[in-house]
Amino acid sequence: MFKWLLLFAGAGLFYLWIKGKKQAALDAENPFKPNKNKPEKVSSPEVMVQCQCCKVHLPQSEAVIFENRFYCSKEHLQSLGSKGWVGDAHWRISPNQDARPENTQPDLVVIHHISLPPAEFRNKPSSHHIVDFFQNKLDSNSHPYFAEIAGQKVSSHFLITRTGELIQFVSTQDRAWHAGASSFLGREKCNDFSIGIELEGDGDTPFEASQYLVLANLIQKLASMYPLLQFAGHSDIAPDRKTDPGIFFDWKKFQKETAISGEKLPFGLSPR
Ligand SMILES: [Zn+2]
Numbered sequence: 001m002f003k004w005l006l007l008f009a010g011a012g013l014f015y016l017w018i019k020g021k022k023q024a025a026l027d028a029e030n031p032f033k034p035n036k037n038k039p040e041k042v043s044s045p046e047v048m049v050q051c052q053c054c055k056v057h058l059p060q061s062e063a064v065i066f067e068n069r070f071y072c073s074k075e076h077l078q079s080l081g082s083k084g085w086v087g088d089a090h091w092r093i094s095p096n097q098d099a100r101p102e103n104t105q106p107d108l109v110v111i112h113h114i115s116l117p118p119a120e121f122r123n124k125p126s127s128h129h130i131v132d133f134f135q136n137k138l139d140s141n142s143h144p145y146f147a148e149i150a151g152q153k154v155s156s157h158f159l160i161t162r163t164g165e166l167i168q169f170v171s172t173q174d175r176a177w178h179a180g181a182s183s184f185l186g187r188e189k190c191n192d193f194s195i196g197i198e199l200e201g202d203g204d205t206p207f208e209a210s211q212y213l214v215l216a217n218l219i220q221k222l223a224s225m226y227p228l229l230q231f232a233g234h235s236d237i238a239p240d241r242k243t244d245p246g247i248f249f250d251w252k253k254f255q256k257e258t259a260i261s262g263e264k265l266p267f268g269l270s271p272r
């Protein structure tokens with residue numbers, strides 16, 4: 001009985017040996033046969049994107065993404081690009097713009113305030129109305145004041161909301177329509193050579209600390225690209241028509257936070 005068992009085991013081992021030899025021969029014939037134990041990795045090609053600021057190409061997985069835009073680094077996200085757009089601002093392009101006169105670089109920043117409807121921000125967030133206004137999308141039926149102004153075609157380069165959100169409507173290289181009839185130290189048509197910054201406000205309410213912070217940060221970027229910038233309020237360049245940014249805009253605080261020299265503030269630091 002034991003002999004039979006040995007014979008069977010021997011036959012079994014012989015069979016396995018023959019089978020192994022056959023498989024080895026087959027594998028030798030077909031060296032590219034995929035190995036079943038190690039499935040091949042199916043790797044899709046890496047999607048490449050371009051940094052909005054420096055135009056370098058990089059894999060999307062390594063990019064910093066903001067509002068569907070790609071940047072190679074946090075530094076480039078936060079910078080003012082050569083095309084005149086701030087990377088980490090919300091871009092809401094306004095049609096109310098055109099080219100600056102030839103060979104004109106901005107050398108003035110005009111500070112404004114705006115709120116729609118006036119003072120509404122005290123009760124509820126309403127900065128979206130300003131965005132609509134600058135994009136000619138204000139619904140004139142939704143408020144009597146909107147019916148008055150909806151036909152106006154205006155814009156600014158930037159808006160800083162009560163919560164410190166930075167929104168950009170026009171490239172700093174182009175002309176936004178914010179100043180209207182105006183004169184800065186004898187030079188007319190300030191839109192030609194200025195950058196307009198709107199602070200959400202109503203003239204009767206102090207501005208928020210976060211608005212000053214975002215403003216100072218923005219001024220730093222602007223001043224590094226345009227070293228000749230001087231600073232004025234809308235009321236300084238259109239005194240017969242305009243009162244903004246008003247007495248609640250703290251020019252001393254503005255100067256302290258931006259570290260701008262006094263010479264760049266030709267209208268002084270007193271409230272007005
Ligand atoms: Zn870059």
Ligand SMILES: [Zn+2]
Nearest residue numbers: 112113234244
């Ligand atoms: Zn204004």
